[in-house]
Amino acid sequence: MKCDHYEARFAGVGGQGVILAGKILAYGMVSFEDCKAIETPTYTAQVRGGATKVDVVIDKYHIEYPRSEWLDFFLCLHQKSFNIYFKELKDDAIVVVDPNLTPNIPDNIPQKLVLVDLIDIAKQEMGKTLYAAVIAVGMFTGLTKIIKESNIQKAVLDNAPKGTEINNLKAVKLGIELGKKAFACKEKVVRLTLEDAKMLNNEDQA
Amino acid sequence: MxxxxxxxxxxxxxxxxxxxxxxxxxxxxxxxxxxxxxxxxxxxxxxxxxxxxxxxxxxxxxxxxxxxxxxxxxxxxxxxxxxxxxxxxxxxxxxxxxxxxxxxxxxxxxxxxxxxxxxxxxxxxxxxxxxxxxxxxxxxxxxxxxxxxxxxxxxxxxxxxxxxxxxxxxxxxxxxxxxxxxxxxxxxLVIKNRRKPSVPPEKYFPYDTAYGDVPPMANFFEGYRYHVTGLSHDKTGFPTTDPELVQADQERQIRKVKSNINNIIDYEYYQMKDAEIIIFAYGSTARGARVAVDNARKLGIKVGMMRFRVIWPLPEAEILKHCSKAKAIIIPEMNMGQLSDVIERYAADRTKILRINHVGGVPIHPSYILNVIKEAI
Amino acid sequence: MAFEYEKYLRMDKIPHLWCPGCGIGVVLKAMLRSLENVGWEKNDIAFVSGIGCTSRAPGYIDCNTLHTTHGRALTFATGIKMAKPDKHVVVFSGDGDATAIGGNHFIHACRRNIDMTLVVVNNNTYGMTGGQHSPTTPIGYKTSTTVYGNIDPTFDICMLAKAAGASYVARATVNKGKVLEKYITKGLENKGFSVIVATANCHTQFGRKNKMGDPISSRKWIADREIPLEKAREMKADELNDVIITGEFITDEQERTRWENYNHPIHEYTDAYKKIIEKAQKK
Missing domain, CATH: 3.40.50.970 (Thiamin diphosphate (ThDP)-binding fold, Pyr/PP domains)
Known part of the structure; x- marks a missing residue:
């Protein structure tokens, strides 16, 4: 890992699979990057149809405080969740949202903002919205370089149900490319659409 | 790999x-x-x-x-x-x-x-x-x-x-x-099992003090047909209202823990050697407190922590010792002061006790504890 | 030859604490004869009880005996039975213990149809605490807390047990110890949850407040009200006022296959759990 300590939050509503995104990342960091990681998901009553999130705290050596303190990364797939969990962010953090589901973002937030049609991309390019979570961890990888591309792919494969390995691998690769594209863009606000995803997917196949 | x-x-x-x-x-x-x-x-x-x-x-x-x-x-x-x-x-x-x-x-x-x-x-x-x-x-x-x-x-x-x-x-x-x-x-792993009786059934009493404060325990269906009740009982397990027997039984039960306290108490010291301010903590709250200790040490504040892995019984002698020499004791808890109340009874006249009592459902942030440490100087 | 009760009793605990003429003694004796009938080893039997006069019975029996908290006997018993399914667990309870404070445990033990036998001694009152009204005190009767007459409707413990899923349910009175013995024996033999209600006299508390303060008149009160189940089935509800219906409410497959019992368990609980273990270990 490129730094000693890193904190990421994946947020959305119940059923979108954001908790799984956190699990995969934590698993990857511990299994293949020789780091410590904890994940603290939101809990039961809060999860049913409501706002949900998972915080992943990563440290090269030891995690003492068992919750996130200052987030380096925040990905959100729903307005409901954004309103509750958009807090405790560092000024130089990265914020990723799906603007179709999270239309109200305050103006002039200090963080780098990536607007990506994540659910549309999952539906159109992968055939199912449930791949959004895996695309999301891919985007995390491409954007932050906290985990090696090969390692997040291994983590996704280790957590994929039997028979879904190929699609999950495809989804995480697409996410990585989307993330890298957003990383390369030096603007403070980056917009990624379905068209971008289509192009990246075609390049990949070409 | x-x-x-x-x-x-x-x-x-x-x-x-x-x-x-x-x-x-x-x-x-x-x-x-x-x-x-x-x-x-x-x-x-x-x-x-x-x-x-x-x-x-x-x-x-x-x-x-x-x-x-x-x-x-x-x-x-x-x-x-x-x-x-x-x-x-x-x-x-x-x-x-x-x-x-x-x-x-x-x-x-x-x-x-x-x-x-x-x-x-x-x-x-x-x-x-x-x-x-x-x-x-x-x-x-x-x-x-x-x-x-x-x-x-x-x-x-x-x-x-x-x-x-x-x-x-x-x-x-x-x-x-x-x-x-x-x-x-x-x-x-060290796994302990209840002590079984070494005597034949006709000589067995379920609460026999002849073997110390913890009587050997026969399980049901193993040939020892004895009686168990929630009523005050004598060594045979049958009810008694004999004041002396009831008194002795209660005293023995309390003694099971009291006389073995050194085998039960369990705590951990962190940065205690030269600590002038001491935090008493337990459970997840202690983790935030430990971060606060590290941050305070960076500022040159001599603070340490005593963390209880076993909260009952408390290591009373050690607590008293620290209360006597510390400038201040800080007790962060996710309740209205359940441990603080006890410590205050021991030590209110020995040192200053600062409570942190958060009951809102969110962990006590290390920065909050750090502020209290600064106040304590 | 007279039955040797001594074989099953802790003779050093006799005399017992019950009042002279109390009905519980009849039930205890019927239980001991039933133990002889089924031939179980004393070491393999646990007697469990809650709080109340009846709950003192296990203390006199030379088995593994457990006198627990008020109403909770069946919960301890369930733990014992699940821990050692091949051993025998029998529970003694009173009407207040089993159907008021322990009512929830009662219906759920019936629902599980776990292989235990529950004997409820119903004397229509809380004897040990001074004769207050219980869930089985008939309407209009006086107790220490219903001096103007009881207005609380009663439970029929047998109907309750039957509806909740027990696989053997019967009632007899302490006037008929032999019948009681037969029912308890069948209950012990039944592989499933058995409930035997023994209607008993408490002349000291319930009787004294209702002009039958001696054992004879209290037992006569019981005898006068007894109606066999077969006869009750021919009668209308309003004719069955202030009565004690006796007989076997649930006995065999024929009874249990009646439509009213459509959701009753088809298995005994410890057997069903053994299959869970097999399933989990195959995986």
Missing amino acids: KKSVRFYSGAELVAKAAIDAGCRFFGGYPITPSSEIAEYMSHELPKVGGTYIQMEDEIAAMGSIIGASLAGVKSLTATSGPGFSLKQENIGYAYMAEVPCVICNVMRGGPSTGLPTALAQADIMQAKWGTHGDHPVIALTPAYLEEVYELTIKAFNFSEIYRMPVMLLLDEVIAHLSTAIDLPDKEM
């Missing part, structure tokens, strides 16, 4: 450790935030031939584990605040009849329904005084997932060694946090 990595939550580790300690019976009732322990037990116990049963209520769950333990099977139940309140009647029975068992309480905010899904350390006092009458008490408060495993095993060992119910107090953070941990080698 791929390591074999397994993530565990605190709840899962309670279940795993219980089974590794030899627990083969779980009687439960669903309650947030402890239900995961019941779920893991329902998956894992049948695999090892053990029994999981979901009873009709919390009271029944507690009754069932006492019954199973009397039949010779190590038993666990898990609950949270409101369920812990309901269980108190039969917990008292387990003390009176001296039946080993472990009660895990994943604490939540109270009173009443309170904050079912949020973090609290609300039952420190209920663990001590929850049921009517006097009794010894052992309660453990793990702060790390490795410790959840270790102290769950210890809870079973204490319950077997001292023939009494033992409280395992988790909080929501510790129960639901997931991380990869290395479990100790099962071969290396």
Whole structure:
């Protein structure tokens, strides 16, 4: 890992699979990057149809405080969740949202903002919205370089149900490319659409 | 290179450790935030031939584990605040009849329904005084997932060694946090079992003090046909109202823990050598406090922490010693001061005691504790 | 030859604490004869009870005996039975213990159809605490807490047990010890949850407040009200006022296959759990 300590939050509503995104990342960091990681998901009553999130705290050596303190990364797939969990962010953090589901973002937030049609991309390019979570961890990888591309792919494969390995691998690769594209863009606000995803997917196949 | 990595939550580790300690019976009732322990037990116990049963209520769950333990099977139940309140009647029975068992309480905010899904350390006092009458008490408060495993095993060992119910107090953070941990080698675990009688049935008395304060315990169906009651009883197990016998029995029960206190108390020092300000903490709150200690040390403040892995009984002598020499004591708790009240009684005239009492359901942030440390200088 | 009760009793605990002429003694004797009938080893039997006069019975029996908290006997018993399914667990309870404070445990033990036998001694009152009204005190009767006459409707414990899923349910009165013995024996033999209600006299508390303060008149009160189940089935509800219906409410497959019992368990609980273990271990 490129730094000693890193904190990421994946947020959305119940059923979108954001908790799984956190699990995969934590698993990857511990299994293949020789780091410590904890994940603290939101809990039961809060999860049913409501706002949900998972915080992943990563440290090269030891995690003492068992919750996130200052987030380096925040990905959100729903307005409901954004309103509750958009807090405790560092000024130089990265914020990723799906603007179709999270239309109200305050103006002039200090963080780098990536607007990506994540659910549309999952539906159109992968055939199912449930791949959004895996695309999301891919985007995390491409954007932050906290985990090696090969390692997040291994983590996704280790957590994929039997028979879904190929699609999950495809989804995480697409996410990585989307993330890298957003990383390369030096603007403070980056917009990624379905068209971008289509192009990246075609390049990949070409 | 791929390591074999397994993530565990605190709840899962309670279940795993219980089974590794030899627990083969779980009687439960669903309650947030402890239900995961019941779920893991329902998956894992049948695999090892053990029994999981979901009873009709919390009271029944507690009754069932006492019954199973009397039949010779190590038993666990898990609950949270409101369920812990309901269980108190039969917990008292387990003390009176001296039946080993472990009660895990994943604490939540109270009173009443309170904050079912949020973090609290609300039952420190209920663990001590929850049921009517006097009794010894052992309660453990793990702060790390490795410790959840270790102290769950210890809870079973204490319950077997001292023939009494033992409280395992988790909080929501510790129960639901997931991380990869290395479990100790099962071969290396120290597992204690209740002392069995060495005499034939006709010479056996279930509460015979001839063998020390913890009488040997025969299990049901092993040929020792004896009587167990929640009434005050003599050494034969039958009811008595003889004032001297009742007095002696109560004193002996309290003595089980009191005279073995050095084998039970368990605490950890952090940065205590030259500490002028001392934090007393337990459970997940201690982790935030430890970060605060590190940050204060960076500012040159001489602060240290004493963390209780076993909250009852408290290491009173050590606490007194520190209270006498410290400039100030800081006690962060996720309740309105259940430990602070006790420490104040020991030491209010010896030093300044600063309380941090957060009951809003969110952890006490290290920066908050740091501010209190700065105030204490 | 007279029955040797001494074989099953802790003779050093006799005399018992019950009042002279109390009905519980008849039930205890019927139980001991039933133990002989089924031939179980004393070491393999656990007697469990709650709180109350009846709950003192296990203390006199030379088996593994457990006197628990008020109403909770069945919960402890369930723990014992699940821990050692091949051993025998028998529970003694009173009407208040089993159907008021322990009502929830009662219906759920029936629902599980777990292989235990529950004997409820119903004397229509809380004897040990001074004769307060219980869930089986008939309407209009006086107790220490219903001096103007009881207005609380009563439970029929047998109907309750039957509806909740017990697989053997019967009632007899202490006037007929032999019948009681037969029912208890059948209950012990039944592989499932058995409930035997023994209607008993408490002349000291219930009787004294209702002009039948001696054992004879209290037992006569019981005898006068007894109606066999077969006869009751031919009668209308309003004719069955202040009566004690006796007989076997649930006995065999024929009875249990009646449509009213459509959701009753088809298995005994410890057997069903053994299959769970097999399933879990195969995986």
